[in-house]
Amino acid sequence: MRWSQFFIPTTKESPKDATAASHILMLRAGLIRQLAAGIYSYLPLGYRTLRKVAEIVRQEMNRAGAVELNMPVLQPVDLWEQTGRTAAMGDVLLRLRPIHSGDHSDWRSHTVLGPTHEEVVTEIARAYLNSYKQLPITLYQIQVKFRGEARPKSGVLRTREFLMKDAYSFDADTAGLDLSYQKMYDAYCRIFSRCGLPYVAVEADTGAIGGDVSHEFMVLTDAGEDTVAISESGDYAANTERATAFFDASHEATRPRSHTEQEPAEGEAPAEPLREVHTPGAGRVDDVCKLLGTAPAQMIKTLIYTGTYPTNPSNATQPSNATQPSNATQPSNATRPSNATRPSPDRKGGVSSQSAPATDIAPTIRLVVLVRGDHEINEIKLRKAAEAACGQMGLTLELADPRTIEGLTGAAVGFAGPQGLAARFRQGDLLLIDRDVTRMRSAASGANRTDYHVTGVTPGRDFPLETPPGAAFVVAVADIRMVVDGDRSPTGSGAPIRLKTAIEVGHVFKLGTKYSQSMDATFLTREGKPHPFVMGCYGIGVNRIIAAAIESNHDANGIIWPLSIAPFEVLIVALDPKDEHVMQTAASLHDQLEAAGAEALLDDRDERAGFKFKDADLIGIPLRVVVGKKSLADGVVEFSRRRDGEKRLLAPAAAVAEVLSQRTP
RNA sequence: CGGGGUGUAGCUCAGCCUGGUUUAGAGCGCCUGGUUCGGGACCAGGAGGUCGCAGGUUCAAAUCCUGUCACCCCGACCA
Missing domain, CATH: 3.40.50.800 (Anticodon-binding domain)
Structure with missing residues (x-):
């Protein structure tokens, strides 16, 4: 190819607000051109690389025995209703508009732009995979996806339209899934190696897609949006959404000595007594520490959340300002009783109304959450712990508003503390304690009195560590905090954990039967019994590979392409x-x-x-x-x-x- | 969705606060001619702009006001 006959619009300058190296270089090298927010054209040079990456992906998928197909971008919204993901995806799901607004007879009213294809592929499996003899099989495609990203950013890293390789495995049982999963995992390693990416596979949260086991493939670079926790010895790597630190469970030093929060076991506690200290205006951990002469690690941070159960998973009655379009209103197939296999044709949430018996009693609860002053709450862990504690799925958590906080603690925001709070709990309220808090003695915390803190707070004595017998509220201890740099690896090796930002280029999930069950996709076992497919799904962001490759392969003068994906x-x-x-x-x-x-x-x-x-x-x-x-x-x-x-x-x-x-x- | 910012030539931006000498500018890029020619050259000349859009205020609006759209940043959110 002759340059003079090709099309490579290079530039010396780039927009000021492009900060990521990959973004700047992709613009300057004439690889891409932005058309709108999160929407890019691939110019000839960029497109050559995009095709090369896609081809590597294709080769390795084929090598792993996966079979390529192509599924539609346009999808009936009905399919998404069947798995309850219209609500789960929220605004991310892009819908077509009818010509005349409100015209439900227009096909456009019932059509969405596919952000992913679990539903479509499961529909295909349901139609054609009838026997265990046809399993296992993994289907994949390399295809454009659409998502209503609220905020596209960093060039090609986060866009509304992007190219994705998505694969879906169908197995007869979980042992088969384990094999299929491992095959994809291995294929991913080969793909990213061939693309010249310094990647690391980390344990990941499954998010709205569901499932239990999941790994993300990460490229460590400052331009990324994810944070991963990696131990120095390399024996542990996880997304901070899920990462956990070492906790020596054998220590039993501070088990609760009293089940009733009102009666500390006197005489038995060598810990200091509670003492109130005047701390005017000090509502933040740092301020309080200065006044008390203590350290954040010696403080108990008390946060109040409100939790809302899904009262109606259809989109009809969502409060307009309910900022959680995510998993908030997802009907939980797991907890749904025997009608799970029946697709719900209704759009008014009739199915879900059966699924939450406690809903009528307490659609909203309050959560008092305790972590050490130098720790941050991990809301994903928190939600899971809260759901486990109250036996309800689909909980939406929000930091409580000042009125709620004052109502519960009797003090202004910033002066909440755990001691004595239990007496103020209502039916269904939760006290969630990070396990590290249980190790604290004579800690400082808010006094539940404006402008006052207390010292000498001791878990078990001043607040309960278990649900007291007959109590209307629930107490639970769990790991609910974010890991911090310097935490020890949970493997027990003692290796310190480091936090690093990263770009997620691939994600593999064990889905199990979440989709096959809700869509009634079954095959006949050797015994002639219908059984839902045991599924896995596996995604790769093709565009992100390019950005990640540039992030990790460039210098002051420009891109340094790995040979395998160079245009x-x-x-x-x-x-x-x-x-x-x-x-x-x-x-x-x-x-x-x-x-x-x-x-x-x-x-x-x-x-x-x-x-x-x-x-x-x-x-x-x-x-x-x-x-x-x-x-x-x-x-x-x-x-x-x-x-x-x-x-x-x-x-x-x-x-x-x-x-x-x-x-x- | 909350907070902030920006829309002026193909690109990067100045001008706006304090309305009128601005016929709306610079650099890069582009065209013509010349000199150059191994790390984004120089000289001369030239083309190119409904100042995002719609209203309003005013004798007069790129400049002030209102609305609106777009884009960007922080946060929220996020297979």
Whole structure:
């Protein structure tokens, strides 16, 4: 390919608000062009790389035995109702608008742009996979996806339209799923290695997609939006959404000595007595520490949440300002009784009204949450712990408003403490205690009196660690905090955990029967009994691979493509294109390399040398041959690699041989 | 969704606060001619803008006001 006949709109400048290296370089190198927020065109150079990445993915998926198909972008919303994910996806699900608003007879009213394809693929499985003999099978596609991202950012890292490889495995049982999962996991490792990505696989939360086991494939770079916890010895790696720190459960030093929060076991406690201290205006941990002369690790942070159960999972009655479109109103198939397999045709939430018996009693509860002053609450863990504690799924948590807090604690926001609070609990309220808090003695906390704190707070004595017999509220101890840098690996190795930001390029899930059950997708077992498919799903963000590859392969001058995904493998720069000898030699090199199967780009533009070198560095083609008048007079050309820039003078024929040997190591 | 910011030439931006000497500017890029020619050259000339859109105030609006749309940033949210 000749540069002069191709289309590579490079620029010297980039928008000020592009901060991620990959974003800046993709714009400057002419790989992409933004059309709207989170919507990009792939220009010829960028598209070549996109196709190369997709091809690597395809090869490895095929190698792993997966079978490619293509599913529609346009999907009937009815399918999403069957799995309850219209509500779960919320605004992320893009819907078509009817021509006349409110016209339900218009097909557009019932059609969405697919953000993922679990429902569609399960529908296919339901139709055609009837027997255990057809299992296992993994289907995949490489296809555009649409999501109503509230805030696209960082160029191609977070967009409303993107290319994704999504695969779905169908097995007869969980043992089969384990195998299918492992195959995909291994394929992912090969894919990311081949793409030149320094990746790490971490344990992950399953989020709205559901399922139990999940791993994310992460590329460590500051441009990422995720934070992962990785132990220094490498024996533990997890997304901080899920990461947990070492906790020595054998320590029984501070088990509760009293079940009744009102009566501390006197005489038995060597801990200091409670003492109130005037701390005017100090509502934040740091301020209080200064006043009390203590450290955040010696404080108990008391946060009040309100929890709401799903009263109606259809979108009809959602409060307009209910900021949680996520899993809030997802009907929990797990807890639904025997009608689970019946698809719900109704759009008014009739099914779900049967699923939450406690709903009528307490649609809203209050949660008092305790963590150490130097720890932060992990709301994902918190929600799971809360759901476990009250036996209700689909809980929505929000930090309580000041009125609720004052009503519960009798003090202004910032002065809440656990001691004595239990007496103020209502039916259904929760006291959730981070397990690290149970190890504290004589801690400081709010006094439940404005402008006062207390010292000497001791778990078990001053507040209960278990639900007192006959109490209307529930007390639970759990791991509900974010890990912090320096925590120890939960494996017990003692290795310190470090937190790093990362780009998620792939995600694998064990779904189990979540979708097959709710969609009634079954096969017949050897015994002739219907059984729901045991499913897994596996995603790769193709565009993100490109961004991640650039993040981890660039320098001050531009991109340094890994050979495997470079838009071209070799760039021949004709320095004096008007010089016939130079141009002939360069063209001949280019033709020979192409004939040998190499992807060659010939810079035949009539530009100054410096200009062309800058462009060459910017677009980052890994191999380079420079043909110039001077060196050609000596019968040589210059071979170099973008990565190290080391020049070697070679005869043209030798340069061809060198390039060809470099591309097949 | 909450908070903040920005819309002026293909790109990056100045001008706006304090309305009128601004015929709306600069740099980059583009076109023409010339000089250059191994790390984003120089000189001369030139093309290119409904100042996001719609109202309003005013003798007069890129500039002030209102509305609206778009984009960006922080947060919330997020397979």
